[in-house]
Structures are given as C-alpha cells and as structure tokens.
Amino acid sequence: MKIGLEISRSGAETRASIEDPTVPVSQTSEFMALFGLDGVNLPHVTIDSALTVPAVSAAVAFLSRTMATLPLHAYRNTKDGAVRVSGKLQVVVHDAPNDGMDSFKFRQYFWQQVFTVGRGLAWIERTPQGVEALWPMDPNKTQIKRVGGRLQYKFGDKIYDQVDVIDVPFMLRADGVRHYGPISMAAKAIQLALAMNEYGSKLFAGGGVPPLALVGPLPVGADAMKRAMVDIGRAIDVARQNGKPIIPIPPGYELKPIGFDPEKGQMTEARTHQIQEIARIYQLPPVFLQDLSRATFTNAEQQDLHLVKHLVGQWSEAFEGELNLKLFGRFNAGRYVEHNLDGLMRGDFKSRIEGIARAVQTAQITPNEARALENRPRHANPAADELLVQGATIVLGQQPVVKPNAPNESNPVDEPKGDGEADDNEA
Missing domain, CATH: 3.30.1120 (Arylsulfatase, C-terminal domain)
Known part of the structure; x- marks a missing residue:
C-alpha cells in the first residue's frame, strides 16, 4: 500500500491517516512528523555535492593535476628518427593552447570534466597556416548528436564537426554518442558517504548525543x-x-x-570502505587518496607502478590518440603528439639521475641530451654530442683486445743495442 496521496479506482483522492487502522502507524507522515522525521531521504548526488566528499575531490584533483603535469610535445618522423617540432604547433601543444590558458590550466580543466561530468571537450581553431588554438568546451552546455554517420557538437550558437573537436569520454554508451560519468555511475556509494558525513556532523554538533x-x-x-x-x-x-x-x-x-553509536556501527571502518569504493570508481590505488590502512613500503611502491602502467598510461594514450587524429588526420605524414611519462619521476631526484646516467653509459642518449632533460645548457666539448658506452662491453664470443702499454717512466721500452754495446750482466 502506498502511503501519502492515493487515487482510488473511482478517481476520488484519498490520503493515508494515523486514524486509518489498515495502515501501520509508523508509515504515516503524521506519525513521522510527530518525531521530526518527515521528509527524511538520502542526500541527492550532484557534481557539486559529490565534490564535498574528500575522497572524490582528492581523486579528481590528483588525477587532473597529474595528467596536466605530464610533458606533452609534438614530433615529426625523419630518416634520422623522431625530431621535436617547433613553431606554432609546439606552442599550442606544449606551451599555451590559447591566449587565455597555459598548457597546465587547459589540460587540468579538460581532465576535471572527464573525471566529474564524464567527458572532456575542446574545439580546434584552424587557419590556412594550420592549428591556431585549442578552446575548452563545457560538456554540460554541449549537445552531441549523430548526423549522417558523423558526430556534431552544438556549443552555444555554433555547430562543430567531429574533426574539429577533441573528445575524450570517461566511458561511452552503446550508441557511441552519450557517455557514462564516474560520479553518476557511483552515485550510491557517494550518497552513502554524504549520508555518513551528515550523520557525523549532526552527531558531533549535538555534543555527541545520539x-x-x-x-x-x-x-x-x-x-x-x-x-x-x-x-x-x-x-x-x-x-x-x-x-x-x-x-x-x-x-x-x-x-x-x-539507533546505534558510531563505534558499534563501525562508522570509522565504513568511511574507510567508502574511500576504497571511490578509489575503485577511478581505478586509483587507495594510497593516493591517503588511505594507508593496508599500505606497506613494498605494496605502496607497487601501487606507484600501477598508477603509471594501468591508469595514467591509459588516459595518456586516449588523449594522444584523439589529438593525433583530430590535429593531423588519419594520414598525418609522420607527425604525432606524445606525452613524456618520465615527467612523473621529477619528484624523485635520485632515481631520475641514476636513470639518466645509465642511459648515457649504455649509449641510449648523449651527455648533451641528458643535460637537456634537466634544462641545463649544452656542453661545448664535442664529445658531449657522442654516444658513449663502457669499454668492457664486447660482442658475445669475441676475445677482448689487449692493447700494449704505452711507454712511460715506470715501464720503459728497451732500445736496440749498438754493435759495441753489451749488457751489464754479460761482463
């Protein structure tokens, strides 16, 4: 039986009442209002309310800033290998996508939309000379539809074709047009976190009296x-x-x-579980949401590797693929955009320097290329542009070549004797 407003079969309006013997007294609005409990519902989840949950805001902030921090460059394939592109394209990709935003601010906003609304959008401004700028689009104010097999994006009073829009969804629906957002998919878990926050604030605001x-x-x-x-x-x-x-x-x-008190209701454990649930939404290792309840030195390091391999690397590939397709087309003549994931090691000085030193010693980069990675000036010595390798490294199966010692004072070379000369020992 429904409680509240009902419509009878005759069309007459009826209301459940505390005086109605067929309705349990605890289900009537009058009885609940008597105890001040009328209109009790779980909190409604919106993006703004979800961001009041510390775990959600931490996940969105951490992921968006991490993706915005990664160095992004444009390259061109040549017969001598990949060469970094200079000029306006490099400025748009690496420095400032438009006149009002630098690269970090643009990409941070872009990824914030992906990890909240569920879609990052940006319009490509083109001129006859090439790509001029990238402009962010608000996904909440963009209408997306498929016309003749092609996607169209209506933003404001303009309609953009799919080749002019950078589009990275969190997860596409079956029609390939609409998308799923992480906050909407995890609304129940976030709703529970909001309810626990509300309960805890009311409990302690009331002096801890249940x-x-x-x-x-x-x-x-x-x-x-x-x-x-x-x-x-x-x-x-x-x-x-x-x-x-x-x-x-x-x-x-x-x-x-x-009811129950927080300790018996395992409120602390429940809040920890909600952090883990929200970490699952973003496939984010819990240690990055400051959940160290199960962290050790070893598994925390493994979670760091998990972050790069199974999260940052995937989103980097999604962004690179979209940029390469939309900026250069399907037949891009060897031009491409790529993140440098080594940027994640900027905070670990020891590991970064050891990695650079090993790359120099194994002839993977030259000393001047290593200095460029650290934003240091080139060395004038021509040898700094040469690939170096340890001299003890030889081809398998070959014997090492032993060169004769050079003459010096401690190891003089015997000079040929004259006809009239004899050794001192011959006397």
Whole structure:
C-alpha cells in the first residue's frame, strides 16, 4: 500500500491517516512528523555535492593535476628518427593552447570534466597556416548528436564537426554518442558517504548525543508529545552549554539512545570502505587518496607502478590518440603528439639521475641530451654530442683486445743495442 496521496479506482483522492487502522502507524507522515522525521531521504548526488566528499575531490584533483603535469610535445618522423617540432604547433601543444590558458590550466580543466561530468571537450581553431588554438568546451552546455554517420557538437550558437573537436569520454554508451560519468555511475556509494558525513556532523554538533527515546507514561495527545520533546531537547542543550553531564528527567521517565553509536556501527571502518569504493570508481590505488590502512613500503611502491602502467598510461594514450587524429588526420605524414611519462619521476631526484646516467653509459642518449632533460645548457666539448658506452662491453664470443702499454717512466721500452754495446750482466 502506498502511503501519502492515493487515487482510488473511482478517481476520488484519498490520503493515508494515523486514524486509518489498515495502515501501520509508523508509515504515516503524521506519525513521522510527530518525531521530526518527515521528509527524511538520502542526500541527492550532484557534481557539486559529490565534490564535498574528500575522497572524490582528492581523486579528481590528483588525477587532473597529474595528467596536466605530464610533458606533452609534438614530433615529426625523419630518416634520422623522431625530431621535436617547433613553431606554432609546439606552442599550442606544449606551451599555451590559447591566449587565455597555459598548457597546465587547459589540460587540468579538460581532465576535471572527464573525471566529474564524464567527458572532456575542446574545439580546434584552424587557419590556412594550420592549428591556431585549442578552446575548452563545457560538456554540460554541449549537445552531441549523430548526423549522417558523423558526430556534431552544438556549443552555444555554433555547430562543430567531429574533426574539429577533441573528445575524450570517461566511458561511452552503446550508441557511441552519450557517455557514462564516474560520479553518476557511483552515485550510491557517494550518497552513502554524504549520508555518513551528515550523520557525523549532526552527531558531533549535538555534543555527541545520539537520538534519544523518552521511556515512561506517554503524554496524552500529539501536542503534549511535542511539548515533552521540546522540554527534553532544551534540557539537553542547557546541559551541553553548561558542560554538565546530568539533565533533569521527570519522575517515572528515562532516556534511552535509539539507533546505534558510531563505534558499534563501525562508522570509522565504513568511511574507510567508502574511500576504497571511490578509489575503485577511478581505478586509483587507495594510497593516493591517503588511505594507508593496508599500505606497506613494498605494496605502496607497487601501487606507484600501477598508477603509471594501468591508469595514467591509459588516459595518456586516449588523449594522444584523439589529438593525433583530430590535429593531423588519419594520414598525418609522420607527425604525432606524445606525452613524456618520465615527467612523473621529477619528484624523485635520485632515481631520475641514476636513470639518466645509465642511459648515457649504455649509449641510449648523449651527455648533451641528458643535460637537456634537466634544462641545463649544452656542453661545448664535442664529445658531449657522442654516444658513449663502457669499454668492457664486447660482442658475445669475441676475445677482448689487449692493447700494449704505452711507454712511460715506470715501464720503459728497451732500445736496440749498438754493435759495441753489451749488457751489464754479460761482463
């Protein structure tokens, strides 16, 4: 039976009432209102409300900033290998996509939309000379539809074709047009986190006093019940304000807590579980949401590798693929855009320097290329542009070549004797 407004078969409007013997008294709005519980619902989840959950805001901020921090460059394939492109294309990709945003701000905004709304969009401004700028688009104000097999994006009063829009969805729906957003898909988990935040704030704002039941002879009538509730509530408030743990109770009555207290309800464990649930939404290792409950030195390091291999690397590939397709077309003549994931090691000086040194010693990069990675000036010595390798490294199966020692004072070379000369020992 539905409680509240009902329409009978005859069309007449009927309402459930506390006086209706066929309706449980606890289900009527009058009874719930008597205890101040009418209209109790779980909080509605929006992007703004979801971001008030610390784990959600931490995940969005961490991922968007991490993706915005990665160095992004444009390259061209040549017979001598990949060469970094200079000029306006490099400025748009690496420095400033448009006149009002640098690369970090543009990409941070772009990825914030992916990890909240579920879609990042940007319009490509072109001139006869090539790509001029990239402009962000608000996905909430963009209408996407398929016309003649091609996607069209209506933003404001303009319609853009699919070749002019960078589009990275969190997850596409079956029609290939609409998308799923992480916050909308995880609404129940976020709703529970919001409810626990609300419960905890009300509990501690009320001095840690849980909901109470007045046990004893009940007052006669709804008005008398309300007055008793007001009197008890006033007594609790006075005791809390005065710092006194004792409140007066009329003879024959007692107060008993109802529901459960946070400790028995495992509220701390439940909040930790919600952090892990939100980490699952973004496939983010929990250690990056400051959940160290199961972290050790070893598995925290493995989670760091997991972040690069199974999360940042995937989103980097999605962004690179979209940029390469939309900026250069399907037949891009060897031009491409690529992230440098080594940028994630910028904070670990020891590992970064050891990696660079090993790359120099194994002839993968020259010393001047290594200096460029650290934004240091080129060395004037021509040898700094040569590939170096350890001299002890030889081809398998070959014997090492031993060169004769050069003459010096400690190891003189015997000079040929003259006809009249003899050794000192021959005398």
